[in-house]
Amino acid sequence: MPKSTTPSPHLVSAQDTWDAPAGLSVEDVTLRFGGIKALSGVTFSAQPGSITAVIGPNGAGKTSVFNCISGFYRPSSGRIMLDGQDVTRLRPPRRATLGMARSFQNIALFRGMTVLDNIKLGRHGHMKTNLLQAFFYAGPAAREEEALRREVEERIIDFLEIDHIRNMPVSVLSYGLQKRVELARALAMRPRILLLDEPVAGMNREETEDMARFILDVKEEWGVTILMVEHDMGLVMDISDHVTVLNFGQVIASGKPAEVQADPQVAAAYLGSGDPAALMKRLAAEGAT
Amino acid sequence: MSGDLLFFIEISLAGLGSGALLALTALAFVLIYKATRVVNLAVSEVLMLGGYLFFAFAAGLGLSAWVALPLSILGGGLLGGIVERGVIRPMLGENPISVFMVTVGLGSILVGMAELIWGAEPKSLPAFISTTPLFLGEAYVSRKIAVAFVVAGVTISVFLALFRFWRGGVALRATATDQAAAYSCGINVPGVFSVAWIVGCATAAGAGVLLGAIGGISTTMGVFGLSALVVVIVGGLDSILGALIGGLALGLIQSWASTYLGGEYTSVVTFGLLIVAMMIRPYGLFGTHEIERL
Amino acid sequence: MIIGTAKESYRADEALLTTQPQRVWMAIFLAALVALPFALNDYWLYLACLVAINVTAATGLNILTGFTGLVSLGHAAFMAVGAYTVAWAETRLGTPFFINLIAGGLVAAAFGILVGLPSLRVKGLYLAIATIAASFILHFCFIHFDGITGGATGINVPPLSIFGIELATYFRLYWVIMPITAVMVLGAANLFRTRIGRAFIAIRDRDISAEVLGIPLLRYKLMSFSIASFYAGMAGGLWAYFFRVVTPESFPLLTSIFLLAAIIVGGMGAIIGGIAGAIFMTLAPELLRFGMEWISPLVPNAGALLSPVRTVVFGALIVGFLIFEPQGLAEIIQRIRRYFRLWPFRT
Numbered sequence: 001m002p003k004s005t006t007p008s009p010h011l012v013s014a015q016d017t018w019d020a021p022a023g024l025s026v027e028d029v030t031l032r033f034g035g036i037k038a039l040s041g042v043t044f045s046a047q048p049g050s051i052t053a054v055i056g057p058n059g060a061g062k063t064s065v066f067n068c069i070s071g072f073y074r075p076s077s078g079r080i081m082l083d084g085q086d087v088t089r090l091r092p093p094r095r096a097t098l099g100m101a102r103s104f105q106n107i108a109l110f111r112g113m114t115v116l117d118n119i120k121l122g123r124h125g126h127m128k129t130n131l132l133q134a135f136f137y138a139g140p141a142a143r144e145e146e147a148l149r150r151e152v153e154e155r156i157i158d159f160l161e162i163d164h165i166r167n168m169p170v171s172v173l174s175y176g177l178q179k180r181v182e183l184a185r186a187l188a189m190r191p192r193i194l195l196l197d198e199p200v201a202g203m204n205r206e207e208t209e210d211m212a213r214f215i216l217d218v219k220e221e222w223g224v225t226i227l228m229v230e231h232d233m234g235l236v237m238d239i240s241d242h243v244t245v246l247n248f249g250q251v252i253a254s255g256k257p258a259e260v261q262a263d264p265q266v267a268a269a270y271l272g273s274g275d276p277a278a279l280m281k282r283l284a285a286e287g288a289t
Numbered sequence: 290m291s292g293d294l295l296f297f298i299e300i301s302l303a304g305l306g307s308g309a310l311l312a313l314t315a316l317a318f319v320l321i322y323k324a325t326r327v328v329n330l331a332v333s334e335v336l337m338l339g340g341y342l343f344f345a346f347a348a349g350l351g352l353s354a355w356v357a358l359p360l361s362i363l364g365g366g367l368l369g370g371i372v373e374r375g376v377i378r379p380m381l382g383e384n385p386i387s388v389f390m391v392t393v394g395l396g397s398i399l400v401g402m403a404e405l406i407w408g409a410e411p412k413s414l415p416a417f418i419s420t421t422p423l424f425l426g427e428a429y430v431s432r433k434i435a436v437a438f439v440v441a442g443v444t445i446s447v448f449l450a451l452f453r454f455w456r457g458g459v460a461l462r463a464t465a466t467d468q469a470a471a472y473s474c475g476i477n478v479p480g481v482f483s484v485a486w487i488v489g490c491a492t493a494a495g496a497g498v499l500l501g502a503i504g505g506i507s508t509t510m511g512v513f514g515l516s517a518l519v520v521v522i523v524g525g526l527d528s529i530l531g532a533l534i535g536g537l538a539l540g541l542i543q544s545w546a547s548t549y550l551g552g553e554y555t556s557v558v559t560f561g562l563l564i565v566a567m568m569i570r571p572y573g574l575f576g577t578h579e580i581e582r583l
Numbered sequence: 584m585i586i587g588t589a590k591e592s593y594r595a596d597e598a599l600l601t602t603q604p605q606r607v608w609m610a611i612f613l614a615a616l617v618a619l620p621f622a623l624n625d626y627w628l629y630l631a632c633l634v635a636i637n638v639t640a641a642t643g644l645n646i647l648t649g650f651t652g653l654v655s656l657g658h659a660a661f662m663a664v665g666a667y668t669v670a671w672a673e674t675r676l677g678t679p680f681f682i683n684l685i686a687g688g689l690v691a692a693a694f695g696i697l698v699g700l701p702s703l704r705v706k707g708l709y710l711a712i713a714t715i716a717a718s719f720i721l722h723f724c725f726i727h728f729d730g731i732t733g734g735a736t737g738i739n740v741p742p743l744s745i746f747g748i749e750l751a752t753y754f755r756l757y758w759v760i761m762p763i764t765a766v767m768v769l770g771a772a773n774l775f776r777t778r779i780g781r782a783f784i785a786i787r788d789r790d791i792s793a794e795v796l797g798i799p800l801l802r803y804k805l806m807s808f809s810i811a812s813f814y815a816g817m818a819g820g821l822w823a824y825f826f827r828v829v830t831p832e833s834f835p836l837l838t839s840i841f842l843l844a845a846i847i848v849g850g851m852g853a854i855i856g857g858i859a860g861a862i863f864m865t866l867a868p869e870l871l872r873f874g875m876e877w878i879s880p881l882v883p884n885a886g887a888l889l890s891p892v893r894t895v896v897f898g899a900l901i902v903g904f905l906i907f908e909p910q911g912l913a914e915i916i917q918r919i920r921r922y923f924r925l926w927p928f929r930t
Contacts, residue, residue, distance in 0.1 A: 070795055071794075072791070091794070091799070092794040092795050093794055093795075093796075093797045093798055093799045093800075096794075096795060096796060096797030097797050101795075102795055104792060108789050108791070108792035108795075109789075110784060110785050110788035110789060110792075111788055112784060112787070112788050112852065113781075113784055113785075113788070117781055117784070120778075120781060121778075121781050121782070121785050121793075121796055121798075122796055123778070124778050124781065124782055124785075124796055124797050124798050125796070125797025125798070126797075127778045129777045129778055129779065131779060131806065131810070133777075134773060134774050134776075134777040134778075134779045134780070135770040135773055135774060136770065136773060137599075137773035137776060137777070141773075141776075141777050142594070142597075144777075144778075145597055145776060145777060146593050146594050146597060149593040149596070149597055150593050153593065185796070189796065189797065328708050376902060376906065379906055380905070380906065383905075383909070385707055385708060386654050386707060386708065386711070387847075387905050387909065389708055389711070390843065390844075390847055390901060390905060391901070391902050391905050391906070393840060393843075393898075393901065394844070394897075394898040394899070394900070394901030394902035394905070395898060395902060396898065397840075397894055397895070397897050397898025397901070398894075398895050398898035398899055398902070399898075400891075400894055400898075401891045401892065401893070401894030401895030401896075401897075401898065402891075402895060404890070404891035404894065405888065405891040405892070405895070409890070409891070515715070518712065519712075519716075522709065522712055553723070553726065553727075554723075556719050556722075556723065557719065557720055557723040559719075560715075560716035560717075560719040560720055561716075561720060563712070563713070563716045564701065564713060564716050564717070564720075567701055567704065567705055567709060567713055568701060568704060571704045571705045571709060572709075
């Protein structure tokens with residue numbers, strides 16, 4: 001197992017090299033596919049250094065919002081602002097270098113690569129090695145790779161407790177571990193804001209709790225703003241600072257978890273009735289599964 | 290009618306004739322692609338083999354052309370069935386490029402076999418279509434080309450009708466749209482695969498006999514398949530109508546290019562057209578664009 | 584048996600060869616390459632040079648197709664561009680060998696970028712067919728731009744000479760071709776230790792999510808095309824010095840298929856795959872020739888059968904490897920390594 005023999009000078013607290021968390025605001029975003037309005041006038045924001053959850057029934061437009069934010073879809077109207085900068089027209093790679101990282105609903109790891117290489121890929125946009133240096137693996141290229149390896153090992157792999165799988169190809173890993181590797185890769189991007197699309201979907205109780213702990217740690221220790229889409233109400237209510245509810249492509253409620261829980265419109269969206277008590281019961285039931 | 294115009298019409302008619310053969314070969318590509326999502330480059334070599342089988346039955350065994358022709362078509366179909374079961378079925382679910390390369394390899398095997406059996410030098414097929422020329426008004430058309438045109442036209446129309454109205458055609462369309470869903474609806478998807486390969490290869494073999502009747506046979510006549518591949522890419526890999534229109538259009542264009550620019554311009558015009566078409570409509574004029582989900 | 588390897592620094596873990604046996608085997612291999620020309624006769628030296636040229640070309644194609652997932656059936660056309668550039672520079676400008684060769688690579692790379700442009704719009708088979716189309720168009724240009732290319736008769740290339748020493752024998756050529764090949768292969772291996780190589784693999788595996796990681800797709804796809812064509816151009820340049828004549832028929836579509844077959848048989852997406860595949864596919868026809876000579880007393884016209892048998896075997900190798908050993912020779916080599924790692928405790 002590779003470990004450096006001397007204490008590394010790079011072992012410093014996260015905030016020294018990481019940029020400050022970024023705020024994100026979605027302003028009046030409308031998205032049309034042909035005649036269908038997937039999103040209409042969606043407005044919400046994620047405060048720097050907080051956890052914001054976007055929830056809503058299936059087909060409410062949660063993933064569409066994410067795809068607009070990360071640049072796969074271009075909104076028909078409205079703006080996406082990252083720390084006051086309009087990013088609506090930027091291509092995804094550009095947004096990545098501005099500090100936006102995301103994970104996918106159905107894991108988008110590179111199956112042919114090892115865990116380590118997958119994580120290293122996250123740093124791509126911040127590295128400088130050019131073709132000629134790469135060809136000869138000349139000074140700067142070797143130094144950059146070594147520094148990256150050190151950072152990935154000591155900062156990310158240790159933090160997410162995945163050192164035992166670092167040299168395995170991702171295709172042999174369990175679902176929960178793959179999700180964790182995806183998080184690791186996103187962290188390697190040195191994100192200022194992290195978009196998590198259903199980070200605990202399909203996980204068992206224990207894996208969900210691990211992931212919740214990691215998400216909280218990322219927010220607190222790494223100082224990263226987190227925006228997530230999630231169905232697990234227990235998780236959402238536990239760790240979010242702010243919740244936005246979507247239904248049929250519109251924001252129907254927004255506020256602190258407790259406020260949203262009490263909102264009759266939210267209950268109606270989920271249950272078709274306006275009874276907050278029934279919703280509470282159902283949320284409690286979901287939290288227990 | 291002025292001589293220039295008459296000449297132009299004759300050139301165009303000849304182009305439509307070879308275009309019909311292109312369309313027929315393209316149909317073989319489309320049938321196989323629609324059912325199994327395989328671009329079968331070996332269609333070119335099955336076409337060649339169709340010509341050689343006819344040669345073997347008609348010249349070698351001395352059978353009448355009207356016996357040799359169906360036998361050659363059957364031979365092509367049989368080959369298609371064997372290849373599908375033996376080689377393509379085990380590759381199910383593999384990356385499309387690998388399967389494509391398998392068909393490239395198969396093509397090489399077929400060319401080598403044909404050379405082993407019949408030798409490498411070109412041959413001409415025993416005449417079975419009369420050589421008396423045909424006149425459309427004043428315009429001269431070679432009877433062979435006219436026959437090829439009619440046969441190809443009828444075959445493609447029959448296929449279009451079958452696709453729309455016959456149960457098997459509907460099954461094929463369902464399989465093309467979603468294999469798993471078709472399977473769960475009780476459609477015999479493996480059966481559809483086999484039928485598509487058998488019919489596709491039989492069509493190619495038939496096209497090979499017609500092509501051989503017009504221009505003779507050689508082990509390199511498979512390059513004709515490359516032009517047909519251009520047709521299906523331009524027309525849309527999963528569109529029979531695209532194969533028909535694309536085939537006729539390319540036949541015309543090739544005929545004009547080789548007459549007015551010179552024979553060596555045929556391939557550059559053909560492939561130039563392909564690149565332009567690809568940049569404008571990457572999934573063909575009539576093909577369906579598959580949307581990738583995130 | 585090897586239980587594990589202890590490493591003391593990240594640098595050691597990022598090295599190209601991480602275990603002692605790997606280093607030993609590499610040393611033996613390099614020593615063999617140096618000793619080879621003293622042991623082989625002229626015919627086998629000819630083959631060794633040809634193998635080296637094909638290794639360079641196949642390694643380039645492997646970067647594009649095996650690692651980046653962009654299938655090219657026009658690789659031979661880039662070799663032709665390199666060969667023509669070298670032949671033209673050598674006969675018209677008289678510039679030194681090394682400059683000609685690099686120029687061959689660079690001109691081919693420029694063409695590669697041009698041909699790679701459709702990769703913005705189309706993928707997979709469509710791209711493969713676009714590259715076939717491009718190679719036919721280039722073939723047309725080679726015949727018709729006869730002011731530069733010498734038309735159908737092509738260009739004759741004078742013998743390679745470095746510092747006034749003429750290198751006309753295979754023995755001397757070997758000392759130029761083999762080291763260049765070694766550097767090219769090493770360069771390819773290095774590429775995949777850095778962010779550029781990783782980006783290529785990311786594009787191959789899932790090109791949409793590669794974008795989210797900050798990898799600009801078009802730039803990297805074109806980069807992969809240009810690198811692959813650079814390799815092809817270098818190989819074509821060496822080819823021109825080796826065969827001393829370049830004509831439009833020197834690099835047919837079959838050469839492109841041959842190179843693709845070589846990386847399939849060798850193993851796509853593994854540097855060793857390009858090497859093993861090129862060696863195997865170049866030597867296989869020769870082995871067949873010996874086989875046919877051996878059976879010639881039994882089969883009357885064995886000589887005439889050689890060419891079709893080669894065609895059949897060529898196809899059968901592609902089909903066979905794709906069905907039975909899709910990871911190619913590289914996987915077989917891995918399996919042998921694994922076996923010996925546990926030897927003699929597991930048999």
